[in-house]
Structures are given as structure tokens and as C-alpha cells.
Amino acid sequence: MTTDSMRNTAQDPVQHPAQPELLGLLVQAVGAANVLTDPDVTEQYRRDMQPLASAGRPLAVVRPASTSEVAAVIEACTRHGVAVVPRGAGSGMTGAANAQDGAVTILTSRMTAILTIDAAAGYAVVQPGVITLDLIRAAEAAGMFYAPDPTSSDWCTIGGNLANGSGGPHGARYGVTADAVLGLEVVLASGRVLDTGRHTIKGVTGYDLNRLFAGSEGTLGFITRATLRLSRRRPALTTAVAAFASVEEAGRAVTDFIATGHSLVLLEIMDRACFGAVETHLGSRLLDEGGTPAAVLFAQSDSGTGVELTAFEDAARANGAILSFQTDDPAEGEMIMGYWRGLEAALETLGTWILHEVTVPRDKLAALILRAEEIAAETGVFVGVHGHAQDGTVHPMIVYPAATAGASDRARRAYRLILEAALDLGGPVTGEHGIGRMKADYLADALGEVGLEVHRAIKAALDPTGTFNPGSMFSFSPEERRTP
């Protein structure tokens, strides 16, 4: 990874053929104003939010406005042997949407229509460039609830969520983006349009192509429309917070709560490193005395009854919580959640932050946090852990002074050590962010030899020309196809 990312720095641009004929076709397809080739302009589309991932220099960045424009662009690229990189808002943390040398990056920024909200039947139909929060709000306005809630909901797009199978705090209770997919429209490498749609809750007609494309990180096709499940909005949220003097106690409180069988709409954990940064940034302390707690749990329920939060408080108190408080007052709830929401702004003041993602079995949360503390000491960078306690997916935050010599390498080392700690604890390579460029080195081991060959066979079947996002997820050239 290091070699690769060093090769693709801005200081060492790779030359690629000019492709005047292809550029002409792209202009024909989407209009000259929507074919960006000036490096000063395309620079902003080269990277996502992951500072450690490699990125190339695109031939062009194009902005189609419709499925047929996307199809024309992709068909032309495939015919000219040029790869395409689908890109949403660029909020990803794996480099999956990073530019590829000589490839065409296709944006969804002009495909932002919410086409249908059908409250009675319980689904929405959207274009891929719709910002997740816009869908959540449109659903709310129709009395409905769109559950998947990546932390970057206020600027990430549905297309990116679909490509990466993104989740968020709601995941354990309501499922992640892939769980919401009822149907997709996908442009394939040939430029042909695949429709996988249904509008009913159940459906098992043929292979589950919805799930094959969701989470495929733009390596199989370009999603141009999605039918997504909506549910009815439940009663107002009630909120609780509990603080602990040790990480182990917080971990046991989570395990005990899960054992009750109840589930919360949100159950987030934050360790001392993260919570302390927030307290400092807000200038406000949760505890009157005793300093910053070792771990804090945030809990929210939407059941309309007190059952879940009472079970949560019981679990917290039985495990030595030094603070436990719940409220059904929305303003108080917002005040509590302000600590949770304040994290990124707090870390922003400390340096360049990386939102890592690892998943562990839910009873291993405390072990992971303690290991993260050791890794911070070993590498000399800030590491703080927060995340979704109910499903074991957490986001270790690595903060480092990017301008300081060697700091990037230390951050990269921390990134790898944290991932390996999660793998040691029985976790998968990725729980909700995907592989992208950051975790590609780990994929072959995780899939095993047969698994990797199955991946290559599927890739060859659906994208035989290797058109889609060749720099991401796993290395593939058509010659590599073998029978699994």
C-alpha cells in the first residue's frame, strides 16, 4: 500500500493517453460543461476523506444527469478500454472512490431526484446523488422513516451508501443500507441497463442481485436508481447516558443489555480519549467530579415505552456506572447527544483525523478499546474509539499532525495495528465501510483462495472488460479469471 500510494502522489503524475475520440463522445453524452478535464478542477474529485489512501489522476470527471447519459458514458469508456470510477459525495474513508490514473470518474451530483415516496406501500425511489439526510427528511415529511444513518448523513449520498453497504448507529436495530434495498437500476459495463426491482417486502425471484450490487464498491456496475424500503416513524426518541470508571464495566453493561433481548435505536460507546476531547472542545464536563469517565454509553429508544431504557439503566448500574440518567424530554436528549455529535469538530482542533472502522464480536468491545490505548502509546498518535456498541462496529479515530515528518507513517501503522487487533478478536476485515484501497491487502486472506477465485469469477462475469473501479477492493485483470 505504501509503495502504491507513494507512486500516485501529486508530485509524480502518471502520464496517460489523451483519448481525444473518447472525450468527444463524453461531451456528446453529457455536454461540454459536464466533462471536466482541467487538473485544477478535477483535483477536488481525486480523493475521499481518507488521507492515507492512494489516488490517481483522472482522464476526466463527468457529470451525467440521467440513466441514459450514464449508459452512454460507460459504453464509450468500455469501448475505448478506459476504466470508470463511480463517485458520490466523496465522504468515504477507504479510498474506494479515489481517482484512477487515466480513468473517467463519474459523479452523481446531477442525479439528485427523489422520484417517489410511497407511504402506503412503504418505499422510496431515488437517484444515486440524493443526499442521505434529504431522503430521511423527505420520508419524515411523509410520516415515514428511512432507517440507515451513516454518520456523514448530512452530506453523503445514497449511491455511495449503496456502493459501500454503509451502516450507522441504527444498524443493529433497523439494518444497514443493503437491508433497505428493494430494487436497483444498474448500468453495466456494456452500457446496458439492469433492473433488479421489486416493491414488496418479500421477494426471492432469481438470484439476489440487489445484495450483489449493494456493497460491491462500484466494481460491478453503476447504480442509477434505487427503490428503498421505508417504515413508519415510531414515537419520539427517549435518551439515556451512562458513564463508567472502567472500559471493562462499560463493555459488560453492553453485553448484559444485549442479553435482555431488547434493542435500542442507538447504543453508542465512546472511550475516554474521544469523550475527553469532546468535553474540552465544548468546555463542559459530564461529571461534576472525578474527571472524564473511562467510557460513556449513549442510548436512545423509539419504542414509545420506557422498557428498553430501563433495561439499559439496570445493566449500567449493575456494572458500576458512576452516572446513569434518562430523559424523555427532547431538549435534554439533544443536550446529551450533543456530546456524541461533537466528536469530529473536537478532533478537528487536534490535527488531521482518520475515521477508522473495525468490527468485533459485541462482547469484545472492551478488549478492542484497551488494545487501542496500547496502540496509541506504541505509535505516538492519538487513538480514541467510539461506535455502535449493539453491532460491534466501532470507529477508532486516529489523529496526527499531518505536516510533521513521519507522522503519516505512524498513523498508517496505528491503522494497521488496530485492524489486526480487530481481526485477532474475530472481526471481519470491514463491517460497514468497505475495502476500497485501504484494506485491499487484507482481502485475499479474509476471502481465502476459493473465495477470491469466486470473487474474480463474478467480477469477470459481470464486468468482463474490467471497466469498473479497478483500483479498488481487489486486483483483477480479465486474464486472472479461473474456474472456482
Next chain:
Amino acid sequence: MTTDSMRNTAQDPVQHPAQPELLGLLVQAVGAANVLTDPDVTEQYRRDMQPLASAGRPLAVVRPASTSEVAAVIEACTRHGVAVVPRGAGSGMTGAANAQDGAVTILTSRMTAILTIDAAAGYAVVQPGVITLDLIRAAEAAGMFYAPDPTSSDWCTIGGNLANGSGGPHGARYGVTADAVLGLEVVLASGRVLDTGRHTIKGVTGYDLNRLFAGSEGTLGFITRATLRLSRRRPALTTAVAAFASVEEAGRAVTDFIATGHSLVLLEIMDRACFGAVETHLGSRLLDEGGTPAAVLFAQSDSGTGVELTAFEDAARANGAILSFQTDDPAEGEMIMGYWRGLEAALETLGTWILHEVTVPRDKLAALILRAEEIAAETGVFVGVHGHAQDGTVHPMIVYPAATAGASDRARRAYRLILEAALDLGGPVTGEHGIGRMKADYLADALGEVGLEVHRAIKAALDPTGTFNPGSMFSFSPEERRTP
């Protein structure tokens, strides 16, 4: 379909090569006692529960006891150009596990181990021949809950549930079998073993192979082990029943209840034809006067609060229910559910029954039931509808006198008309039973040209020799592979 099923009747056995070398290898792999070739013995494995589906005559029926035995059998078959048909208990209703002329049917009846129940981490690891109810009970004994509940749970197998993506009444609230899959072990056509496993709630490493194999109806590989999600058992069930003088009122009660945002662990609808048959069979009437209701709704909650059933009763009464009753007494609950459970035994006395499966948008339930009444009149066979009101998947029951000339054809006509009615109402070809042989004619239309080519490309990628279940789901020969 008619032609096909007529060709493959017992009166007209198709000859196939004897394959002595392959049979020798099968005996080597699983032992002579587990290679069944006597037609009198293999007869019982030729068909599932669908009397209208075609079935061939197998070369052999084999009973492997382990993954390595399955691998040896499949490797030998592929090398000899002989197809294999995976078969669980034979409880399916689509003919998907029916014998194929000259093929080897592989049973899971000796792979019945529940290998792990991990209550803390929330999963079970099982072999495919485990009977679903055995897993449900083993989970219960460990204080856990395995949610998927096909109606045939007391004899169907996990392997069959996985192959068909089976669901049941719990589906809308807890998901279907595919939703419970965390990992699979699958023997591919080459005899190589693929492991797709993870043990965490979230995981998006690579393509979603769990979902590709789940519901693939044995056309891509043979599932030899599954890691399945368990959740904590919730409080005891409370039960309600509501009866209506019109189907439309019952349909509106369902729609209104769903609109509250609450969900039930079970919400089943039964029309007059079905409910009347049960009342006659049990010798017991639900209503003291007024005869058999036009529709009955059964509801169960496991939330431990009265909220959901109260919302259900409100919806029922607001829509003119002529009876509405709820109870938290388990014995009373069992008595109510006795009407629901009594259906198959009741229909058994009326003739040969077919459990059909169609799915419609949830607000179209009443329309489907009314159309089913018309179809009964048009075809002269009994048609009664019951099913899962919360997700729109219902099971029209067709009952006919199989020995009467022409009755099978009338039943087949009713089957097709009901399916077409559901498609007209916006449903998929299948919601939870799969395509098999019964709905294969409808698949090409449902998938569209590109969708069918994508299916063929995936089939060719994973089963290039066409080894797996060639008679089911969709026609495929390796030559048919095209780039989608």
C-alpha cells in the same frame, strides 16, 4: 410446463446411461449403503410437496455424512458430466428438489448436527440437514431465538430453507432465512469448498456471497454448513384475533395497523374458504352467530407490552370488526392459534391440496383474495387464501380431487391465474418459496432480457459445467452464456 411434466411421468421413464464408473466413485465416497439406485427406494425422493411439478428419474440418490463426502460426490459427478440435485426434506412447493433424469440427488439426511450454539455472540452453526424446529428448540434451550419459521418448520430442513430463501409468519418483523445468514460453507461444482463466514452482526467484506447462495435454489452450489444469527428470546407471546364481515374491512385493518408503525411477531390473514374449512374440521365456530366470517386476522406480539395488540385492536374495530379479542393467557392464545394451525389437516379431508405462494403489496391483500374467489368460481376448484398480512406474502390453497379426470388441469389453471393476478397487482414472481419448476416459465419476463443474461453469466461463473440443479429455476446450458 404441461408438456414437460407429461413427458416425465412414471409411466414414461427416460433411459439414461448406467455410469458404472461414477457409481463406483459414489460408493467409494459415501459407502454402498448410502448410494440408493433401486427405483422402488428412490421413488420417495423424486418429488417435493408440489403435485403439479414435473419430476425425472435419478441415476442415484446418495447420502453423504460430511462436507468432504459431499465434495467427493460432486467432484465425481462434474467429472462425469452428471448433474446433481441438492435435496432437503422435500417439503418445498415448487419442485426445486425434484429428481432430474440421469442426475444424482444428494440428500442432507445424514448431516444433521447442530455444531454450535453461542448465546453470548448470538449465532448457531449447523449442518444443512438440521430440521428447522430442532434449531428453534435448541436455541430456546440456550435462552435464544431463531426467528425464521416456515410453516413446515417441524419437518423442513435448514438447508432447504437456505436454498429457497424461505420465510414464514415472523418474516416481516424478524426477517426470513436469508436475513439470518452470517456465513456459509458451500461445495462448488469443482468439489472445492467455499467459506463465506463471519460471526459478527455487521460485515461487508467483498461481495455478499451469503445472499448470492441463499435463495439460489441449489443452482450454484451445495450448502454444507451455515452460521445463523440468533437473537434473545423476548417475553411470552400475547395473542389477538379479529373477525370481519368483509374482506375489504380486514384489508383496511391491516393497512391501518401497518400505518401505526408497530409490528407484530405474527399477523396472519385467513379468508372465509379457509376459515370455514377449519371450523368444519374442528367442529367449533369462532362466532356465536352470523356464520363464518369473511376474513379473520390472527395477531401475536412478543414485545412484553400491550402496545402492539392494542393498536391492532384499534385498527380492527375502526374497520368494523365483528369480533375482536386479545389475551395474554398462553392457553387462550393456543386455543385461538389452533384455528390457524388447523388449516392443512382441514384441507386434507377435502382432497389434494397445493400450497401456492404469491406476494402482493400489502395494501392489495383484499384485492387478491377477492380475485381468488373469482378464480375458484372460474376453475371449479377450491381456492382459499391465508398468509402473512404484514409482508403481503400469502398462500392461496388449491384443493382438488386428484383422481377425477381433468381436475389436475383445472388446479393448474387456478395456480396460473392466481399467480397472474398477483403479478397484475404488482407482486414479484415469488416472495418466499422460490421459482423451482413451477414458476420457471415466468422468470424470463420477471428478470427481463438483461436480468436473465446476468443470471446466466453468474451461473456460468460459479457453475461452468452446469452441474447444479439444471431442471430448476431457469434453463441454462454453458453455451448460453453471453456478456450481459
